[in-house]
Amino acid sequence: MLCFGRIHISSGFILLCAVSYYFDETGVLLFVLLGACIHELGHYFAIRLSGGDIEAVHLSLFGAEMRMKSGRGLTPWQEIVISLAGPSASLLAAGISVFAAEAFRCDRLYFFAGANALLGLFNLLPAGCFDGGRAVYFFMLGHTDIQTALRIQTALTAVMAAIFICAGILVFIYSGYNLSVLAISGYLTYGLAAHFAGGRPGTCKKRRLHVK
Numbered sequence: 001m002l003c004f005g006r007i008h009i010s011s012g013f014i015l016l017c018a019v020s021y022y023f024d025e026t027g028v029l030l031f032v033l034l035g036a037c038i039h040e041l042g043h044y045f046a047i048r049l050s051g052g053d054i055e056a057v058h059l060s061l062f063g064a065e066m067r068m069k070s071g072r073g074l075t076p077w078q079e080i081v082i083s084l085a086g087p088s089a090s091l092l093a094a095g096i097s098v099f100a101a102e103a104f105r106c107d108r109l110y111f112f113a114g115a116n117a118l119l120g121l122f123n124l125l126p127a128g129c130f131d132g133g134r135a136v137y138f139f140m141l142g143h144t145d146i147q148t149a150l151r152i153q154t155a156l157t158a159v160m161a162a163i164f165i166c167a168g169i170l171v172f173i174y175s176g177y178n179l180s181v182l183a184i185s186g187y188l189t190y191g192l193a194a195h196f197a198g199g200r201p202g203t204c205k206k207r208r209l210h211v212k
Helices: 011-021 029-048 076-104 107-122 131-141 146-174 180-196
Strands: 002-004 005-008 054-060 063-068
Touching: 005 131, 011 029, 029 063, 029 107, 054 146, 063 107, 076 107, 076 131, 131 146, 146 180
Parallel strands: 005 054
Antiparallel strands: 002 005, 054 063
16 A cells, blocks of 8 residues: 555555556556546545545545545535536536647547546446445435435446446457456446445445535
């Protein structure tokens, strides 16, 4: 584990970057990492505007985890805003990048726009591992009890995992052994396993926020 102030980087994250860099022949990895930074900054500013403060940021094989300092709790609606701030920042960056690409006739900005759009839309999936799943959970928490909200989140995650498993098998067979969609299904399955092991909402990409 490498530590740079509040930023903690796991060996799994370093390995992921190394493998991605080795197989990356187009330079897309840099755009993805920059897009991920913009995404997390969206969460960060939303947390600060909600009155929270970050104790540490952990970068692991399964994404980024922001740990808040102990303090006043956040309402479900604040949690929803924080969850959706990351995808919103990604989609905003994608729109600005498209405008800039057309204005300056820079094709590489289209790659950056695509990376941000993919990151934003991907994280809006209504599954527990993603920001969309967290938003659904806290929305339900504002209208029902915790156990019901957890059951709904778990059911949505299971449905999404099943869809991606089926789609991943089809893509694997008909595209010449492309494993990308199966990797997504594995990520969702990991979220389900973590949930049943006692994890909180959004265990794959948690922020450990304190809710009122």
